[in-house]
Amino acid sequence: LAKTTQPISMDSYEGQEVNITCSHNNIATNDYITWYQQFPSQGPRFIIQGYKTKVTNEVASLFIPADRKSSTLSLPRVSLSDTAVYYCLVGDIRGQFYFGTGTSLTVIP
Amino acid sequence: NAGVTQTPKFQVLKTGQSMTLQCAQDMNHEYMSWYRQDPGMGLRLIHYSVGAGITDQGEVPNGYNVSRSTTEDFPLRLLSAAPSQTSVYFCASRRTGLGYGYTFGSGTRLTVV
Numbered sequence: 001l002a003k004t005t006q007p008i009s010m011d012s013y014e015g016q017e018v019n020i021t022c023s024h025n026n027i028a029t030n031d032y033i034t035w036y037q038q039f040p041s042q043g044p045r046f047i048i049q050g051y052k053t054k055v056t057n058e059v060a061s062l063f064i065p066a067d068r069k070s071s072t073l074s075l076p077r078v079s080l081s082d083t084a085v086y087y088c089l090v091g092d093i094r095g096q097f098y099f100g101t102g103t104s105l106t107v108i109p
Numbered sequence: 110n111a112g113v114t115q116t117p118k119f120q121v122l123k124t125g126q127s128m129t130l131q132c133a134q135d136m137n138h139e140y141m142s143w144y145r146q147d148p149g150m151g152l153r154l155i156h157y158s159v160g161a162g163i164t165d166q167g168e169v170p171n172g173y174n175v176s177r178s179t180t181e182d183f184p185l186r187l188l189s190a191a192p193s194q195t196s197v198y199f200c201a202s203r204r205t206g207l208g209y210g211y212t213f214g215s216g217t218r219l220t221v222v
Contacts, residue, residue, distance in 0.1 A: 099154075
């Protein structure tokens with residue numbers, strides 16, 4: 001079971017690009033990397049998933065280096081509504097994903 | 110589509126009582142899971158299912174039972190409620206394959222007194 005390590009909290013000004021890095025040194029060959037966003041009193045919301053290199057969707061980009069021991073979630077031009085907790089998960093998509101403690105992002109006007 | 114529906118939204122139990130948290134999804138997802146989230150903490154996996162008739166334990170299964178008789182439903186049973194089970198419970202479902210994350214329900218806030 002690959003353990004993930006993320007910063008506990010981050011602050012960013014509105015309009016800036018935010019990069020949240022996750023460390024997963026013991027990631028297995030079959031493991032994928034998934035990021036979720038959670039607002040207070042709501043269930044987490046899926047953001048993006050990847051295996052290697054770069055994945056981009058309409059919300060974010062996910063950068064994964066060749067050794068896959070870390071990953072970086074990139075949020076372009078954040079707004080106040082992006083204030084939330086962001087979770088990095090690592091696991092086999094045929095199995096289960098386990099949540100860590102997440103990164104609390106605060107966007108400042 | 111309704112997505113993932115959890116009932117009830119709030120519940121207060123006395124220590125020793127039993128109850129069932131309901132979870133239903135209408136997306137024909139194979140995978141379903143139950144998580145609990147304590148204040149200021151991340152989510153912890155209780156039980157999960159990879160399809161009808163198949164369930165398995167997660168990180169914190171003690172005190173909880175599950176069954177998956179249909180693809181749509183995945184109820185969580187608290188056998189004998191304890192104050193340590195006070196938490197917010199989330200049910201989630203996803204389809205198999207790359208790029209598909211979990212869809213979460215809105216949660217059940219449970220207080221055991």
